[in-house]
Amino acid sequence: MLQSPVSRFSFLALARNALSGHQSWPEQWRSPEPKAAYDVVIVGGGGHGLATAYYLASQHGITNVAVLEKNWLGGGNTGRNTTIIRSNYLWDESAAIYEHALKLWEGLSRELNYNVMYSPRGVMMLAHTVHDIQVFKRHIHANRLNGIDNEWLTPEGARAFCPPLNISGNMRYPVLGAALQRRGGTARHDAVAWGYARGADAHGVDIIQNCEVTGIRRGADGAVTAVETTRGTIGARKIGVVAAGHTSVIMAMAGVRMPLESYPLQALVSEPVKPVFPCVVMSNTIHAYISQSDKGELVIGAGTDAYVSYSQTGGLHIATHTVDAISELFPMFRRMKMLRNWGGIVDVTPDRSPIMGLTPVKGLYVNCGWGTGGFKATPGSGHVFAATVARDEPHPYVAPFTLERFRTGRLIDEAAAAAVAH
Amino acid sequence: MLLIPCPHCGIRPEIEFRYAGEAHVARPAEPAALNDRDWAEYLYMRSNPRGLHYERWRHVHGCARYFNAVRHTLSDRIVATYKAGDPRPHGDALLAALNPVDVRR
DSSP states (O other), rough: OSOOOOOOOOOOHHHHHHHTTTOOOOOOSSOOOOSSSEEEEEEEEHHHHHHHHHHHHHHOOOOHHHHHSSSSOOOSSGOOOOOEEEEOSSSHHHHHHHHHHHHHHHHHHHHHHHHHOOOOEEEEEEEHHHHHHHHHHHHHHHHHHHTTTOEEHHHHHHHHHHHOOOOSOOSSSOOOOEETTOOEEEEEHHHHHHHHHHHHHTTTTTEEEEEEEEEEEEEETTTTTEETTEEEEEEEEEEEEEGGHHHHHHHHHTTTOOSOOOEEEEEEOOOSSSSSOSSEEEEETEEOOOOOOOSOEEEEEEEEEESOOOOOOOOHHHHHHHHHHHHHHHGGGGTEOOOEEEEEEEEEETTTTTTEOOOOSOOOEEEEOOOOGGGHHHHHEEEEEEEEHTTTSOOOTTGSSSHHHHHHHOOOOOOTSSSOOO | OEEETTTTTEEGGGGGEEEEEEEEOOOOOOGGGGOHHHHHHHTTOBOOSEEEEEEEEEOOTTOOOOEEEEETTTTTOOEEEETTSOOOOHHHHHHSOOGGGGGGO
């Protein structure tokens, strides 16, 4: 190894490595053997888990941390989503956490010294019915009261922002207008996982891949003491479960039942083409969302399958339905070939809002329930969850999202903002 | 797309059916006696297993009747269906009948 893994990216580093044929770039993070015990063990090496570890180390000085990932980093929902970032949620509690995340996105590449390719190209949500118009306008007003940008566009305005859009009125559900959040956009999903992993590792966090948690040990007082894994038992004073679709499975190991159901959510990409699509367009009503990656592929989000599943795949009729909608909205894509489709397992809560915070088990914390829209929240979720784990009390943004809300009835109903048809 | 054996009509494609959530979640016999925690348990908590899942389906574009199914959530293979009100079949026997490929990992 010629350089330490924490070497910074810079123009000088790029030039130096170019001269040596790019053969001397170091590994971006270590692959250590697990230690006997850690102060904090994070279960789940996706974006949210890695961000949590990064902020634990960088903001709270807790560096004796391990991130356990059963497969490879970012191979679950972090690598399977459609990378859409926005913060136009209805309720104050949601607006606070999602806007916190959006503000962190804006400075994330600099913070991590790693290009996450955040691209605020605008997210436009289409209205197709009178009800859509009323709901979106309500969202726009609520957002603006919370200081979040969101504006109403006429059909002509929508087409001006996204020229491929069909507003002709010959559709089954014609476009009647749109809500546009200009600061919304996309980021490179892998880079988010890798950037946080590199940053956490540089602070001393151990990132342990191919390490599946198989049990949670508790002491006589009920507090957690260790996790059992496929690579041996690892002691833990605190455990943060950030396992997305598999949260119910992990929490059951500690005897905690969760108000979650896991569904396959599908996405697909087309063959790559030249830049033709300038923004992100979403349609809740006829159910499609689409953007174009920097590589040129159309990235298309489909819906969830109807049933609980961990199969990471879904029925073709779900993807077909979305392609029907895309073809009607953007007739120029009708003859595009789709290259791949896949599913990710999303953990959906009854009110479509996440669950973050403490649990009935001492030392056990959970960050889950992001459902069909967790990617956008990655930096904010990790930031406030790290504070919650470090201080053993909910961060102010976390407090409304505790597991307790299902007992008290203080649900945060974001079914309309969640966009994916459930 | 799943092929679902309706206990009344036989095997039909999934699009004829509507999924109706976890089965055997019984409404409390005495709702007035429940505290908030028990209500939350009944309304919101779900087993969400990685393995055999007992679930309700409704053959909405067929006989329109509700029935129960047992499906393995890793392979999505339906191992049994039975009429609403019938006792739930025992999981171990159903697991033994599954192809090992369906339950790996």
